[in-house]
Amino acid sequence: ATNDPRGAAGLRVIREDLGDCTRCRLGGTRKNIVFGVGDPDAALVFVGEGPGENEDNTGEPFVGKAGELLTKMIGAMGFSRSDVYICNVVKCRPPNNRNPQPDEIAACEPFLIRQLGAIAPRVIVALGKFAAQTLLRTDAPISAFRGNWYRYQGIALMPTFHPAFLLRNPSAKREVWDDLKQVMAELDRLGVPRRKE
Numbered sequence: 001a002t003n004d005p006r007g008a009a010g011l012r013v014i015r016e017d018l019g020d021c022t023r024c025r026l027g028g029t030r031k032n033i034v035f036g037v038g039d040p041d042a043a044l045v046f047v048g049e050g051p052g053e054n055e056d057n058t059g060e061p062f063v064g065k066a067g068e069l070l071t072k073m074i075g076a077m078g079f080s081r082s083d084v085y086i087c088n089v090v091k092c093r094p095p096n097n098r099n100p101q102p103d104e105i106a107a108c109e110p111f112l113i114r115q116l117g118a119i120a121p122r123v124i125v126a127l128g129k130f131a132a133q134t135l136l137r138t139d140a141p142i143s144a145f146r147g148n149w150y151r152y153q154g155i156a157l158m159p160t161f162h163p164a165f166l167l168r169n170p171s172a173k174r175e176v177w178d179d180l181k182q183v184m185a186e187l188d189r190l191g192v193p194r195r196k197e
């Protein structure tokens with residue numbers, strides 16, 4: 001449990017504590033911290049791996065081609081981008097889009113945990129192998145555990161493929177849609193309002 005206020009007030013405190021962060025080496029090469037966007041009281045949070053080039057340039061997560069696809073996926077679920085919250089495991093772009101290293105994750109993850117504490121979502125969707133493996137502390141291939149429910153910080157978590165992976169492997173869209181259908185069913189069961197298709 002974290003001591004931050006709930007919702008927008010909590011996110012403001014966390015962003016202030018993060019400051020012009022240089023707690024890990026990624027702070028030395030990033031252009032912009034990509035903190036997260038969306039509803040500070042969202043019932044549904046998407047967590048990706050880390051910012052890429054477009055995100056580093058704009059300070060916003062999931063922009064560019066993969067971001068467009070994510071926005072479409074969110075729309076198909078009966079939400080808009082502003083109804084959910086979108087962030088990443090690490091808030092600064094790793095150079096050349098390499099994977100974040102364990103010490104970088106260790107430095108940054110406390111802020112993600114605090115964000116989730118303030119937002120208090122009912123469901124988290126982990127986008128892609130790396131985000132899912134990091135949050136769930138596993139080295140298993142994502143194909144082995146996607147589509148199943150897990151818990152992270154006490155919150156229900158559904159791992160699925162990353163939109164960038166879907167752009168390269170369109171046939172995997174069906175599996176992602178199956179995973180998102182499970183998320184919609186859970187949100188419906190919890191009474192979270194969404195626009196039905």
Ligand code: SF4
Nearest residue numbers: 021024027091092108
């Ligand atoms: Fe700080 Fe996280 Fe950026 Fe590292 S990745 S500098 S811990 S905000």
